[in-house]
Amino acid sequence: MPSQAKLTQGSTFKHVVYMSATGALGLMCMFLVDLVDMLFLSMLDEKEAVAAVGFASTIMFFTISLSIAVSITATALVSRAIGEGQIELAKRRAVNVLAFGTLFSLVVVWLLWPNIAFILSYIGATGRTLELSTEYLQILIIGMPAIMIGMIGSGIMRALGDARRAMYATLIGGLINAVLDPIFIFALDMGVQGAAIASLIARFSMVAVSYYGVVHVHKMLGRFDLMDFIKDIKPMCVIAVPAMLTNMSSPLANAIVMEHASSFGDDAVAAVAIIGRIIPVIFGGVFALSGAVGPMLGQNYGAGRFDRMHSTISSAVIYAFGYCLLLCIILFQLQDWLVATFNATEASADIIRFFATFVSFSFFFQSLLFIAIAVFNNLGKPLNSTLLNFGRATLGTWPLITFFALFMGAQGILFGQAIGSVIFGCLGFYMAKNYIKGLEQKAYREKASKAITSPQHLGYDEVY
Template identity: 80%
Template sequence: MPGPAKLTQGSTLKHVVYMSATGAFGLMCMFLVDLVDMLFLSMLGEKEAVAAVGFASTIMFFTISLSIAVSIAATALVSKAVGEGSIELAKRRAVNVLAFGILFSSAVVWLLWPKIPHILLSIGATGRTLDLATGYLQILVLGMPAVMIGMIGSGIMRALGDARRAMYATLVGGLVNAVLDPIFIFAFGLGVQGAAIASLIARFSMVAVSYYGVVHIHKMLGEFDLMDFFQDVKPIAWISVPAMLTNMSSPLANAIVMEHTASFGDDAVAAVAVIGRVIPVVFGGIFALSGAVGPILGQNYGAGRFDRMHSVITSAVIYAFGYCLLLCFCLYQMQDWLVSVFHATQGSAELIRFFATFVSFSFFFQSLLFIAIAVFNNLGKPFNSTLLNFGRATIGTWPLITLFSLFMGAEGILFGQAVGSVIFGCLGFYTARNYITELEEKEARDIVSSNHHRYEEIL
């Protein structure tokens, strides 16, 4: 059985660091497994195989984003119920989010599976690459309900403050994938399809780990009731749908950046591709921040601990500043090694060095945006997160990179992105802090009004 709301007690900084570190480790494991996947397939000596997985990954990013969005709803709803001390409501919300996720992901698979060849063709896959990508994706998409269950299970465990077991689901999935990849690709001679089968099995291993943690350790699944499910669909969708839209903004920003970068030639495109691979590994602790702060805020909001909610925000900023300061210094020191290991040309090397020297610290301001997204997703205004992230991806990207690239060339694209991160990070953080203050003042007014009514009843 779940214990008391442990995130409402103890050091908020300790909670932020622990939840972020475990989340970052799981994310980095996923990114590293993707790199290993590509490495094994490149050993086949068939460029179409690598290209096929590249095309398929674009579609898989979309399906995984949907799973992450529903897991955000699970974390927000369960953590608030736990903070209120209503364990039965938390169990009900947990089983209903899982039911919602299974139904939703199954519907996506049913709609997506027959259209896979047409979708891949529309994004540029042709010939043998199209055939390989279709076979790969048709196997992998079948595992979307498993990914959904695994992500929701991890979200429920984070809502309880059990970030360690939430990390295990991702970690075990990554390890299973890495072990099975060479067996299915080389030993069984299945090539790209072997990589897909290995990934599919890995996703079911995530389900097993999540199920063990949620059901056997925490005993967090209540009995399914259809009327309760229909009652909970609205709050689940209210958080999930904006979170899905929020997740879609990142590929939009990347597409805008890549389109502008292409006009500066292959060296610039290669540099941006290298930076894109470095960012998730170096700044994984920042990307995990939103998922870490969310359950801490949720439990304390449920418990009415606004003092701790303000403290959580401050602790998150301290963590992000320290993390960025350390990792940006390391990145600055390692820039020559990065240029060497990726065999960067002179033009690419200049952009990589510019990013490592001048632009990388802008991720601190991006972390402020992630904190704001956590606030709005978990405290009842998820559409604010969507507006902020789409704002950064559009007016915080396109006009700025266009302007600065006129004066700075390709470096202006990186600098424009950084300026956009500063603007929207500060804007998001300011509005998020004000929103918490508004909630606190509203609760105080409600308490005064309630006491006044009781006094009148006594009289």
């Protein structure tokens, strides 16, 4: 059980680096599940199998995004309670978010499973690709409750500042998947279905690891009480619903990209699918920024430390720039290796090389958007995150990729998406900085008002 809000002390840059690095390893391993699936399936020399995982992963990204949204709720509520020193409230919120997430994920599975083939065909899967992607997704979607529980557990531990144990759940899941994939795909000759079963087992392993950290190490799950759960539904939904809408915008953008890519054939779809699996692994440190910055802001806001909130934002930008610069250089150097590793066709290889050479640095601007999303989700304005991310997914995606694809072909899809990231990243960061300044000014006015109306100020010291 935490005795103090550890993120309100020490170097903010050190916290950002540590929280982002451990979060990145966790996220990278979670998305590595899909990348490993695609890598082994590419060895079957059946491009429909790779395209099938690409289509199915578009839907799985949607379910993972919902899980991340609920984990954001856990992080925001628990970290703020910890910053205020209300440990029992933090424990109550932790168990109630876990119950909420489990019920919600079961409902999503119930709604999605019968409609999988229709959804996949709607975003462009046809023929053999549709058949394989349906088989893959029908198995994998069953694991959504496990992902939800694992992500919420990680979110609770991040809220406490224990980023290392938060990483373990997804790290172990990725390792288990890497071991089981060749067994099910090749040794048991199960192909796409084998990849799905291996990934499903890996996802359920996340539950055991996160349960151990939250319950046995930190003792952070309070006793479930139905009336407390009902009371907490409103504060949970205030964060969870906008956060879900915010995170749904990314799979929406991916679906738009995949639908446009399908008009250029399976080679373009396979290239976009490969890039889509590379991105979270290479740029995991960027994707982890929201999860790193969020609990730092939550604890320091609860403690009234606005100086550390400003410092956290500055540290996050410095970290993001250095990380993106380094990883973009590495990606540029590895582009030929990636083409060879995934047995990409000539058409697919051109798109992959274009991404590695010209598009990759746009993720720095996307990191600015992630920082802004963390600010709004954890400081009481989650609807702003929704508007920003949906703006990027719609206005920042569809018109731009449609326009640039007219002149640049399939490469224009990636270029248009990158331009959208630049625009909305800068806009979101500007809004977030101003919002924190507004909160600080409001807190200063309230403090000044209390000082003016205090008995001491009015000359009543002798009464006390």
